[in-house]
Amino acid sequence: MKIENIKKEFPIFNNKVQNNDLVYLDSANSSQKPLVVVDRIYDFYTKEFSNVGRSVHYLAVAATNLYENTRSAVQKYINAKHKNEIVFTKGATEAINLVANTFGQKYLKEGDEILLTELEHHSNYVPWHYLRKNKGIKINFAEIDEHGDISLEDIEKQITNRTKIIAITHLSNVTGAILPIKEITELAHSKGIPVLVDGCQSAPHMKMNMQDLDCDFYAISCHKMYGPTGLGVLYAKKKWLDDLPPYQGGGGMINEVKKDDISFGELPNKFEAGTMATAQVIAFNESINFLNKIGVENLVKHENDLLNYGEELLRKNNSVKLIGNPRKKGAVLSFTIDGIHPHDIATILDEDGVAIRAGHHCCQILHDKLGLTASARASLGVYNSKDDLDKLNESINNCKKIFNK
Amino acid sequence: MNLKELYQEIILDHGKNPRNLGKFDNFNKDAKGHNPLCGDKVHLFLKLDENKKVNDISFEGEGCAISMASASIMTDLMKGKSEKDAKEIIEKFLDMIKEKDDIDTKLLEEDEKTKLMSLGGVKNYPMRVKCATLSWHALSSALEDFQKEVTTE
Incomplete structure (x- = not known):
């Protein structure tokens, strides 16, 4: 099974969500389901x-x-x-x-x-x-x-x-x-x-x-x-x-x-x-x-490539602050934008069809330690592509425009 | 109005220039509100005069654009209202944001209603309804002299 074509295995991506193609970046919350499982x-x-x-x-x-x-x-x-x-x-x-x-x-x-x-x-x-x-x-x-x-x-x-x-x-x-x-x-x-x-x-x-x-x-x-x-x-x-x-x-x-x-x-x-x-x-x-069928090695490589690509994109994006820079990192990109509340970010991204999570992600102790009440989080799954991350970045830019940031 | 338009409007108007922000000295009622989900916090200050009219009203707070804009709009239109009228406006606003199509009251001007209706864009998003209603619940609690912090969770 080729990862490039994997989106086809997930029926959810055949449908529009509020007239948008779905860019699903909330897999750390829950993943979408392949047709074989359904x-x-x-x-x-x-x-x-x-x-x-x-x-x-x-x-x-x-x-x-x-x-x-x-x-x-x-x-x-x-x-x-x-x-x-x-x-x-x-x-x-x-x-x-x-x-x-x-x-x-x-x-x-x-x-x-x-x-x-x-x-x-x-x-x-x-x-x-x-x-x-x-x-x-x-x-x-x-x-x-x-x-x-x-x-x-x-x-x-x-x-x-x-x-x-x-x-x-x-x-x-x-x-x-x-x-x-x-x-x-x-x-x-x-x-x-x-x-x-x-x-x-x-x-x-x-x-x-x-x-x-x-x-x-x-x-x-x-x-x-x-x-x-x-x-x-x-x-x-x-x-x-x-x-x-x-x-x-x-x-x-x-x-x-x-x-x-x-x-x-x-x-x-x-x-x-x-x-x-x-x-x-x-x-x-x-x-x-x-x-x-995908092979866990292929999965790891695919998601690592995406993670690096996404990190690079967001790092270059002014006023976006990534949370955490651990020695070994997996599948999540948590961030804040100066002056924009994470729930506002998530709502505006949602209007563009980009589904992310905002809040404390059930980690209040960690957010307290980081001095944050909430953060925005884009998380990856096997069906994501660089395209999805480009759309995330684009939508973040829209959001900044609305807030004059 | 879609949510993006809502944001464009409220941020232009109230995000850059929130009205009635900050505590004033001679308030005689106050109440706090907290939305644990977003972390939105609002502290409302109110001065009712001897005729039970809102002489002054302001808020302190931090949180998402919707909760802050809502507090800004609310404090603006409550000035000069009697306690009784304020309670009716709160009730009609909460009705609108939860289910009704309009704000059914003669106590507000059309342009005031339009501003409030713009917040109705969150109607289908229960989590965001909590943001939009936080300061309103706090005001209601201040008027009732309810001592406990209100929460929209």
């Missing part, structure tokens, strides 16, 4: 639908197999050691909540510390905050440097002998910083500290290799990865999934249920209570297929 959902509901894992009739068995096929595909895509290390959740947010809740319940007590970074999305901060409230846990933040980056040393500085878990992003959704996860994990493990990685932004843009990163937990958002909404993946090392208590109780996750006691099912069922997002899981296999 079709897969339709086909499942129209030809193959049944609930998984319960009944013994033909459709139920077929659906169960399809569901489990996606688990295998994900395992392969992220190079996890065991298939059962893949847990489906309703999103990356739930994946992180699952760990914060179960790990917190079993291992954390008053005075213990959790180490996050100032780059974290609210989904990798708020779940831990509950532990602060309920258990008296202390949350520390590794601080960003002047480039909006976090180094191994920045993490090391904040580790104390009370640090019980480190939870960090792989790729910042604002500054684009790619953190040295493998090194951080190595350091953490040398001190006996497990590591959770928020992989929402990295999984759609980088080669995934769980065994190489060696992290304990990795959260993935499927809708940012050309997949359906309502679905996330928690990768966790088997020893943790065996060890941690179930997160939610319900059907499908039990072994035996008696009036006086309940025993829980084996992995992966233990963490998948109730009827799961079945159609989404099955369709997500097509997203993985789609990514495999």
